[in-house]
Amino acid sequence: MAASQSPYACDTCRASKVRCDKTRPRCIRCLRMGNCCNYAETRASHRAHASHQNKPAVPGQSPFPRRNKPDNSISQFQPARGPMRRNRVPKACLRCRQSKVKCDRQEPCGRCLKADRELECSYPTGSMLTDKNPDATRQVIPLYKQTFHSGHHWSILVENIESLLKHHRWPGNHHEQHMEQENLYSSMGNFFGSMSPLHNATRRALLSHIPPRDVADSFVEHYLKIIEPSHQILHVPTFLSEAERFWDKPSALSDGWLAQFLAILALGCHLVNVSSGRSDMNDSGILPSQLLDAAQACLQRTGFMIHPDLASIRALCLFVIFRQTKGVVCIESAALWPATGLIVRLAVMMGLHSTAPLHNSHGRRSPIDADIRNTLWASVILLDLRQSLAAGMPVMSPSRDLLSEPLFSIDHALLGVADRPEGLLFPQLIYDTLPHIFKILELATSAQVTLAYSLVATYDRQIRALLKDYQKPFLSVHKSDIDTFDTKRFQWTMIDVFFRRVLLALHSRLYQEPQASTRYPVSYWSSLECSLALLSQQRELWDTVSASSSSGSTTAVTAAFFYARLFQQEFFLAAVTVCFHLVQTQAPFVSSADNSPKCQRQARHTILDLLHSCKEIWGNEKETSICHSRSFEMIGTLLAIVEDDAQPEEGRIPPPCPGIEPSLPTCQGDGEHEYCGEIFQLQTWNNLPSMFTDE
Structure with a gap:
């Protein structure tokens, strides 16, 4: 008897796309290879059903089929079978599929590589192909x-x-599936060397990505003017002398230095594009992402994980700074946290934290070398702490032998920066306070330790006193010296945002407690004041960017855009914190406005105006990424809820400004111009002695 045949090929032959003889129980190919031969059950049942319908009637049997009762026990649990779809493996990337052209299935494919879109070349996953209904939303x-x-x-x-807002008008669709959310992980390249087209490139091919010297000098100049003063990654005189050696003989310097140089060019190219009003490519046709890929490929040619050096540490720091300004997705900020931790450990591995010479070093280090290493170590530690706060990750305090205090005994004449003493003021200022900052944050954010409210108030006064003491040297420069004024202005922005972020972390646990305005007034008002100060910084930076046509200082506009992007996590935290204070129903000064005094309503109106400007800023950036658009929608929704609750009842006269306790805002004025004096006046906190005096 001949073996029965199936009109469909078996699963193994279909997957291999070869001819199948369709014999059962196993086809000839599966029989020879010893594979399991399976046929699709749905097709087999369909064939059996079709053969049953075409079967001729048996003599003596009624031609009409017997009507049986449906088996409810089976049909009850059998799901409804939808339309059959082909489950094929996609043969093209998303960009080629959209263009309906042939794709070579490489990573990246040839067409995306020729169009300089290698970073956008991604392949759809199975979950992206299952749901073809664009109106269907999934939680x-x-x-x-x-x-x-x-x-x-x-x-x-x-x-x-x-x-x-559980029983309020908080929208339930703010967690809906975004059409690009599932593809974020596959579209973003890995940090510190992704599988880019340059990962196997030769040194000559990597050198070909360096632009001509006049263009490269412009990139380096923008970096040194805007980024370097507030980060202190380089020793500028040494870098400039090494750059001269590189232009004379490109093979004279190592691959690690070349990675550092290409990273500086990538950051400078990004700044030049911002100053010229372009989003990506400049007049020379150079992409910052291409320079960064070349820098990562150069770093991969070194043994930075086994034997790190100063150039590799600096290159890694520059990679993080580039990602901080270009990173537009919230998960990128979280991914930078382990990256900065790796940099700290590599710096410890090469002994940056120690003043004693290593065994492989010859003789004693010169004072200049020691100060260069100390400055880089301070920059690495500060970069890691800032990233921990921005990403909302645990603050891991280094051991005592890693933070030597005081670290800096710097002679400006030795470093050749006697004419620019502000160049070393920033790392000195932050590093000398880092042991105390780490201690405060470790106590305030630890899940096992509950910091007493009295200690929180004491730490708040000490940090504010420190912030006030360091404000004068940065803002005392006259505006006639534009370059020095802009440098110190943005250095102060860096310091102010850092300390206010520390204060928000210090009070993060107490101001979220119920009735925090009466139980923990210092935490309540300090968190609100810090959030408003951060939002004011954001508005000031973007006002500087928008005033580019009337302002004559292009450097200030570019720097303002850079720092506005650098602190986007801190600014969004400030906006959410203010909204959290406004949505509470039993909080003073931010409660419903129909029965509040005039001074409180005026202050509330000022806060709402500030939030409106913040919403406009996020609205201008909502096309940048998914997270920017979600931030804009969230702030807009919360602002609408707050404004709906703030509508006063018709015909109701607000009561006069009452006298309240010192822990709450006290209203003063002459009847026409009333204001709440204790809301933004913090002299009682700032005039206390600093915590760094020996008591």
């Missing part, structure tokens, strides 16, 4: 909830706001 976990965050991250505030 998924947001990106910011897919990663662990400490209590000082804005995601914890968002969860608290959701609980406060």
